[in-house]
Amino acid sequence: MKWNIAFVGLIVMTAIPASAQKLAVKIIDRQDKDDSYDYAAVYDNVAVGKTFKVHGATFTLELPDGRLAIVNCEYKFAEHMAGSVGNRRSCRAPMVENIEVDFHGDNAKLIWPVSLDGKKMQSETYKILGILDKPKT
Numbered sequence: 001m002k003w004n005i006a007f008v009g010l011i012v013m014t015a016i017p018a019s020a021q022k023l024a025v026k027i028i029d030r031q032d033k034d035d036s037y038d039y040a041a042v043y044d045n046v047a048v049g050k051t052f053k054v055h056g057a058t059f060t061l062e063l064p065d066g067r068l069a070i071v072n073c074e075y076k077f078a079e080h081m082a083g084s085v086g087n088r089r090s091c092r093a094p095m096v097e098n099i100e101v102d103f104h105g106d107n108a109k110l111i112w113p114v115s116l117d118g119k120k121m122q123s124e125t126y127k128i129l130g131i132l133d134k135p136k137t
Contacts, residue, residue: 020104025069027097029060032090041070041132049132057091059126061101061108066134069101071108071126092124103128 029042036055040047043060048068052058056074063069073091094112102109106128114122 020102022100022102023064025061025063025099025101027059027094027099028062028068030058030093032057032093039070039072041068041130043068043135046135048135049130052129054129057093057126058129059093059110068132068135069103069108070129070132071110072129073124073126091126092122094122 031037031039033055036053038051039054039058040051041049041060043062049070052070052072054072054074056072058070058072061069061071073093075090094110096112099110099112102111107125108128109123109125111121111123114120
């Protein structure tokens with residue numbers, strides 16, 4: 001009985017990390033605003049898919065298979081003893097186009113280099129708003 005429980009536990013522990021997927025992607029559109037705004041995914045300077053009501057940083061990511069992932073990051077809590085308005089920080093946003101993304105559930109952890117040698121990395125977790133089919137060219 002102990003072996004069965006241990007075996008099931010081992011399967012569950014190895015299956016959880018397997019559900020995450022790390023991909024190399026390209027940022028093809030980006031917006032970052034303090035106020036609420038409408039965001040439409042853009043591909044080749046043409047809006048595709050639906051419009052999302054967001055605030056903060058929003059990106060359209062081109063996946064290796066051609067699909068588009070729309071991700072958004074709202075302000076993060078950061079205690080500054082400055083009341084509700086002062087207790088937030090902007091989301092970290094990559095300045096480069098080619099990044100890695102670790103997809104897990106409805107979250108996307110964006111990872112990008114921030115040093116000259118490419119060894120120091122920065123990251124931020126964004127919420128996946130939608131996955132769009134590969135645009136027709």
